[in-house]
Amino acid sequence: xxxxxxxxxxxxxxxxxxxxxxxxxxxxxxxxxxxxxxxxxxxxxxxxxxxxxxxxxxxxxxxxxxxxxxxxxxxxxxxxxxxxxxxxxxxxxxxxxxxxxxxxxxxxxxxxxxxxxxxxxxxxxxxxxxxxxxxxxxxxxxxxxxxxxxxxxxxxxxxxxxxxxxxxxxxxxxxxxxxxxxxxxxxxxxxxxxxxxxxxxxxxxxxxxxxxxxxxxxxxxxxxxxxxxxxxxxxxxxxxxxxxxxxxxxxxxxxxxxxxxxxxxxxxxxxxxxxxxxxxxxxxxxxxxxxxxxxxxxxxxxxxxxxxxxxxxxxxxxxxxxxxxxxxxxxxxxxxxxxxxxxxxxxxxxxxxxxxxxxxxxxxxxxxxxxxxxxxxxxxxxxxxxxxxxxxxxxxxxxxxxxxxxxxxxxxxxxxxxxxxxxxxxxxxxxxxxxxxxxxxxxxxxx
Amino acid sequence: xxxxxxxxxxxxxxxxxxxxxxxxxxxxxxxxxxxxxxxxxxxxxxxxxxxxxxxxxxxxxxxxxxxxxxxxxxxxxxxxxxxxxxxxxxxxxxxxxxxxxxxxxxxxxxxxxxxxxxxxxxxxxxxxxxxxxxxxxxxxxxxxxxxxxxxxxxxxxxxxxxxxxxxxxxxxxxxxxxxxxxxxxxxxxxxxxxxxxxxxxxxxxxxxxxxxxxxxxxxxxxxxxxxxxxxxxxxxxxxxxxxxxxxxxxxxxxxxxxxxxxxxxxxxxxxxxxxxxxxxxxxxxxxxxxxxxxxxxxxxxxxxxxxxxxxxxxxxxxxxxxxxxxxxxxxxxxxxxxxxxxxxxxxxxxxxxxxxxxxxxxxxxxxxxxxxxxxxxxxxxxxxxxxxxxxxxxxxxxxxxxxxxxxxxxxxxxxxxxxxxxxxxxxxxxxxxxxxxxxxxxxxxxxxxxxxxxxxxxxxxxxxxxxxxxxxxxxxxxxxxxxxx
Numbered sequence: 001x002x003x004x005x006x007x008x009x010x011x012x013x014x015x016x017x018x019x020x021x022x023x024x025x026x027x028x029x030x031x032x033x034x035x036x037x038x039x040x041x042x043x044x045x046x047x048x049x050x051x052x053x054x055x056x057x058x059x060x061x062x063x064x065x066x067x068x069x070x071x072x073x074x075x076x077x078x079x080x081x082x083x084x085x086x087x088x089x090x091x092x093x094x095x096x097x098x099x100x101x102x103x104x105x106x107x108x109x110x111x112x113x114x115x116x117x118x119x120x121x122x123x124x125x126x127x128x129x130x131x132x133x134x135x136x137x138x139x140x141x142x143x144x145x146x147x148x149x150x151x152x153x154x155x156x157x158x159x160x161x162x163x164x165x166x167x168x169x170x171x172x173x174x175x176x177x178x179x180x181x182x183x184x185x186x187x188x189x190x191x192x193x194x195x196x197x198x199x200x201x202x203x204x205x206x207x208x209x210x211x212x213x214x215x216x217x218x219x220x221x222x223x224x225x226x227x228x229x230x231x232x233x234x235x236x237x238x239x240x241x242x243x244x245x246x247x248x249x250x251x252x253x254x255x256x257x258x259x260x261x262x263x264x265x266x267x268x269x270x271x272x273x274x275x276x277x278x279x280x281x282x283x284x285x286x287x288x289x290x291x292x293x294x295x296x297x298x299x300x301x302x303x304x305x306x307x308x309x310x311x312x313x314x315x316x317x318x319x320x321x322x323x324x325x326x327x328x329x330x331x332x333x334x335x336x337x338x339x340x341x342x343x344x345x346x347x348x349x350x351x352x353x354x355x356x357x358x359x360x361x362x363x364x365x366x367x368x369x370x371x372x373x374x375x376x377x378x379x380x381x382x383x384x385x386x387x388x389x390x391x392x393x394x395x396x397x398x399x400x401x402x403x404x405x406x407x408x409x410x411x412x413x414x415x416x417x418x419x420x421x422x423x424x425x426x427x428x429x430x431x432x433x434x435x436x437x438x439x440x441x442x443x444x445x446x447x
Numbered sequence: 448x449x450x451x452x453x454x455x456x457x458x459x460x461x462x463x464x465x466x467x468x469x470x471x472x473x474x475x476x477x478x479x480x481x482x483x484x485x486x487x488x489x490x491x492x493x494x495x496x497x498x499x500x501x502x503x504x505x506x507x508x509x510x511x512x513x514x515x516x517x518x519x520x521x522x523x524x525x526x527x528x529x530x531x532x533x534x535x536x537x538x539x540x541x542x543x544x545x546x547x548x549x550x551x552x553x554x555x556x557x558x559x560x561x562x563x564x565x566x567x568x569x570x571x572x573x574x575x576x577x578x579x580x581x582x583x584x585x586x587x588x589x590x591x592x593x594x595x596x597x598x599x600x601x602x603x604x605x606x607x608x609x610x611x612x613x614x615x616x617x618x619x620x621x622x623x624x625x626x627x628x629x630x631x632x633x634x635x636x637x638x639x640x641x642x643x644x645x646x647x648x649x650x651x652x653x654x655x656x657x658x659x660x661x662x663x664x665x666x667x668x669x670x671x672x673x674x675x676x677x678x679x680x681x682x683x684x685x686x687x688x689x690x691x692x693x694x695x696x697x698x699x700x701x702x703x704x705x706x707x708x709x710x711x712x713x714x715x716x717x718x719x720x721x722x723x724x725x726x727x728x729x730x731x732x733x734x735x736x737x738x739x740x741x742x743x744x745x746x747x748x749x750x751x752x753x754x755x756x757x758x759x760x761x762x763x764x765x766x767x768x769x770x771x772x773x774x775x776x777x778x779x780x781x782x783x784x785x786x787x788x789x790x791x792x793x794x795x796x797x798x799x800x801x802x803x804x805x806x807x808x809x810x811x812x813x814x815x816x817x818x819x820x821x822x823x824x825x826x827x828x829x830x831x832x833x834x835x836x837x838x839x840x841x842x843x844x845x846x847x848x849x850x851x852x853x854x855x856x857x858x859x860x861x862x863x864x865x866x867x868x869x870x871x872x873x874x875x876x877x878x879x880x881x882x883x884x885x886x887x888x889x890x891x892x893x894x895x896x897x898x899x900x901x902x903x904x905x906x907x908x909x910x911x912x913x914x915x916x917x918x919x920x921x922x923x924x925x926x927x928x929x930x931x932x
Contacts, residue, residue, distance in 0.1 A: 002786050003524050003716070004798050005879040014805040014880060023797040026804055027696060029665050029823045034697050037793075040566040044788025047528050054782060058537025060552030061545070068542045071769055080497050082534070088511025089504035092525050095722035097517075097859075100911045101851050104507035105721035108500070111460055114928040118487050124927055127722070130578035133769035162769040169740070169765030173589055173623045206480075213480050240486055241476075247483045259769070268533070268778075269553050270543030270770025272578070272724035284925070290722065294929075295921035298906075303913035307921045313581070314862075318617035318627045325615050326579040326712065330720025337500050340460055343490035359475065378476045399549055407544045 002044065064404040065432055069211070069382045069423025070412075071132065071160050072270065073262045075237070075350070076427055078341050081264045085334040095290070095326070099305040105329065106304035109292040112336040119239045120232070120256040121246020122278040127290035128327045132259025133163040135275025136203070136233060137170035138288045138322055139257045142279070143201035143229045144176065145286045145321070150200035152177035154223075156190050158208040159233065161412045188212050188375035188384070190219060196226035204253065205233040206242065209414065211382030211421065212375055213242070220249030229254040236276065237262040238380045240347035241355065245278075255279045264338025265331050274328035274335065285311060288322030353426040354381035357433065361424050364437045370444060374419065382423040384415065387444070391420040394443055401439040460499055461929045463489035487931040506912050507721070508856045514882050516806075518827045518859035518871025519613070519661065521691045521713030526786065529717065529779035538778055543770040547753040553774070554752035558744040560728075560781045564709060567784075567792060568690075569700025570730035574739040576772035580688060583708025583727025584619035584655070589764040590706055590731065590738040591653045591682045592623055597738075597762060600680070603652035607681075609638060611661045611863040613688060625652060632865070636664040636819045638672060647679035657686040658702065659693070659825035661863045662818070663803075663871065673703025682706065682735075687727075690714045691875070692800065692826035695793035699730075706731045714795075715780035726776040737762040742771050798876035799826035802883060806874050809887040813894055818866045827873035829866050836868050841897040843868040845904035848915065849896070852908045853889045 006014070011023070020026060027035065045053065066074040085091070089104060096102030096109075109127045116125035129135040140153045155167060155178045167178055181193045181202070188210040193202065202223040206216050216232070223230045232245035232253040245253035261273035279287055285308065293307035313320040342350065358381045365371055370388035387394055391408035398405040406422040409415030424433070464487055491499070508515065515522035533539075541550055561573040577583035588606060595603045606625040608616045609632055617627040628646050631639045643654070654676050658666045666672070676683055685699040685707030691714045699707045711717050712725035719725070731739060741763045742754040754771065757763060784792070803824045810830060811817055818829035835841050847857035847870065859871040874883060896903050908914060 001794055002791050003526060003877050004794055005877070006798060006801070010880045011801065014801055018801070018804045018808050023801060026797070026800040026823065029667055030697055031667070031670065034670070034701055036569075036696065036698055036701065039695065039698070039789065039792070041563055041789040041792060042785070044791045045785055047786065050528060050782060050786050051532065053785070054532040054556070055535065057552035057556055058535040060555070061537045061541050062549040063537070063540070064545065064549065066542050068544045070544055072543050074540070074542065078493075080493060084497065084500045084504065086530060087501070087504045089507040089509045090721055091530070091718045092510035093507045093721045094515070094517060094520055094522060094719040098508070098847070098851065098857050099916050100848070100908050100913055101508035101856060102721075103912050104503040104505065107458070107503050107506070110927070110929070114461070115488060117928040118931065121484055130582060131768045131770070134578070134582070134767060160769065162766060165766040166768060169767060172765070173592070175624070213476065217479060239482070241482055243480055243482055244484055266539040266775070267542050268539050268775040269541040269545075269550065270772070270774055271768065272773035272775050291927055293921035294926040295917050297914040297916050299914060301913050303916045305916045305918050305921050307918065307925065307927070313614040313618035315614070317614045318621040320614070320618045323581040323585060323615050323618035323622050324579070325581045326723040326725040328724045329722030330718065331724060333721060337496065340489055340491060340496045340499070341493060343463075344486040344488040345490050347488065348486065378480060396546065399546065404542055404545055
């Protein structure tokens with residue numbers, strides 16, 4: 001019996017100790033009309049047969065060189081990251097409710113919180129949320145609690161559309177209005193919003209959905225002048241190079257939220273990733289999710305424990321700051337090891353390499369006839385390429401060359417039919433860039 | 448674990464803190480967008496990093512190293528094959544925006560999992576996207592809300608929840624815009640039907656129930672509850688936290704539930720990871736199918752698979768995360784379910800119940816008091832040590848902390864709150880009789896110690912890297928991040 005250790009003799013002895021004569025008798029309080037004895041499931045497989053079947057499924061996903069980003073990025077993950085994160089002591093532990101028996105997980109979370117505060121330039125980070133998009137929804141709810149009477153959030157139209165969808169789902173349940181902030185169609189970057197009436201916060205995506213960098217100082221200062229909070233949406237790797245949200249404008253952004261996946265998390269078709277959320281210390285009591293603090297035991301030894309749990313659902317129930325319980329602990333463990341392994345040197349080198357590759361590819365493609373770049377502004381590692389034909393058709397044709405060429409913006413209902421969002425990371429070598437150029441050239445010439 | 452070793456080592460990663468000297472930065476990003484404050488992260492050698500985190504891992508209790516009878520959390524063995532398969536490059540390197548024809552292998556796995564979970568729960572349709580139980584609850588109650596609104600039934604703004612429910616239930620209902628009404632339980636553990644009937648009416652959207660309940664006993668009048676709630680126009684939500692108790696034997700669909708979530712990180716053996724990632728798939732009856740959260744996987748008539756979009760499901764409550772959910776967790780759950788198959792699934796609840804009832808009987812024999820002595824245990828049970836508390840001052844907390852000294856993780860304590868000085872114990876089906884017998888022997892010794900030297904328990908744990916921590920100090924001085932050295 002897979003994973004059930006009892007033999008017939010033990011089962012009989014245990015049934016006798018309970019005082020029943022069959023396993024079925026253990027369910028004698030359940031009306032028999034509710035009990036079923038078969039269901040439409042396939043028969044089980046041996047581990048060997050299971051491996052063969054799933055290896056086949058894995059191979060059915062074509063291996064592609066990845067030039068797609070849009071909120072999920074292909075990066076190198078040092079071997080030690082998952083070698084350690086997958087150790088049973090991390091992998092098969094639970095939420096550290098018993099701190100004395102969970103100092104490993106707790107200290108990792110404290111280090112993680114520290115690393116996130118240093119990347120974002122803010123004072124407090126929680127111990128993770130589900131992903132970047134749901135983390136942004138939590139940040140919006142937090143801003144509304146801090147501000148009290150306001151009932152809307154200013155949401156840029158160049159925020160990743162999947163993130164906007166999550167805001168619609170989560171904030172819509174509480175009838176919170178999302179006011180659109182338009183972008184300048186020529187530059188692809190945000191215009192200063194005209195109106196802030198009844199808004200609690202302005203979301204500022206640094207990097208926006210087109211891969212462009214926004215004038216974060218100006219936007220932050222404007223928001224603060226209107227009495228709004230600023231919620232920075234950031235890529236943690238890019239923060240090795242870009243201004244920390246805590247330094248935006250005169251006073252700094254009030255919250256920073258983002259998708260943690262670039263920090264050591266495999267793509268795996270879209271998850272599990274993790275969302276990070278950092279804020280000012282003054283707002284800590286409105287923070288959702290777990291938070292770890294350093295303290296001491298009776299002998300003065302340093303230790304770590306969950307803190308301010310009165311914010312959370314298991315204490316405050318219906319009045320909690322969020323319903324979140326299980327978060328993305330193991331992903332955060334991996335991310336912490338990843339950040340510690342790369343260090344500030346490694347993260348800055350990686351960021352710089354992503355950026356350089358991106359500039360190189362753009363230069364290579366600029367020489368192709370018929371292609372253009374609709375937005376001229378500064379970027380980190382992602383930009384929009386405008387093709388003289390359907391970007392979806394080009395993307396599909398390049399699959400045959402072993403390339404995932406990017407994301408057609410029309411799939412997001414943005415941009416022109418020829419717009420393809422192209423991302424490069426340190427994983428790509430110069431030869432890959434040349435392959436991309438040549439393959440794209442041949443697809444365009446075949447037109 | 449060897450405290451003598453771990454205590455002598457400086458375990459601060461921050462000892463490697465290092466400000467970067469001004470690095471030459473690319474010129475085409477405007478100066479005012481570039482990092483101003485130097486990035487200060489440790490720059491340690493790879494070997495130092497490896498040692499640091501290996502040592503930290505050794506300060507954890509885990510299923511792989513200790514018996515972990517944490518009630519309500521279903522800490523069963525997490526098969527390693529599931530991790531190996533989910534980590535295959537063909538899955539791990541797959542970008543979420545890969546077009547469907549290039550990810551048929553993954554979509555096939557997810558589609559099968561949807562079908563199997565529907566079959567196992569007796570429901571019509573499944574969406575795998577919720578990232579955890581609480582997000583599944585939120586999706587579930589949002590579907591209930593959407594269902595009533597789509598019928599023009601706009602006055603249903605109340606959600607009924609038993610007093611003993613998990614804290615996430617009221618928190619999720621509140622997040623979905625409902626007012627929460629608590630329904631008490633009777634002394635025998637069943638729901639108070641009179642209180643339920645008194646609250647049912649045209650303003651009630653539904654009820655959220657766990658069955659077996661958080662009291663560790665089966666809600667015997669579930670069919671009657673379902674009739675009453677449905678007759679009043681409400682829907683029934685099933686919290687799948689305790690599904691391990693009935694897996695393969697009782698289907699929530701057959702009990703009359705309209706919508707539910709499954710905690711795949713409990714019942715389907717995916718790892719808890721020190722607090723996630725979980726997966727909280729939702730399953731619904733036919734009439735709620737149009738409201739499922741997106742994306743889900745659709746099989747076209749010719750067999751090809753693709754993600755469903757809002758065009759396919761225009762009444763969907765929407766998207767809960769940026770992509771398709773915690774897919775790596777779903778891959779693990781699929782592997783577990785495929786390994787067990789039909790007969791293996793049926794054995795899960797049988798042996799989970801056997802282990803729980805055996806442990807309960809053995810502990811009662813030692814003098815421990817069951818909270819519901821007249822009732823059959825489900826996959827877990829509650830002890831109350833109120834008697835010890837009165838006699839010796841020893842509390843449930845002290846028993847829990849003393850267990851740690853014996854290399855056993857503590858059960859859940861002080862939940863559900865209505866049973867004083869309680870321990871909620873869930874052994875799971877993957878533990879052997881020998882492990883259970885050792886637990887019984889340790890509990891016998893602890894009971895003896897409580898009577899003879901209660902201070903030994905009140906000061907426990909004695910043999911861990913730290914003793915009881917000053918949690919009040921932690922909240923007061925609030926050191927939640929290390930200042931750069």
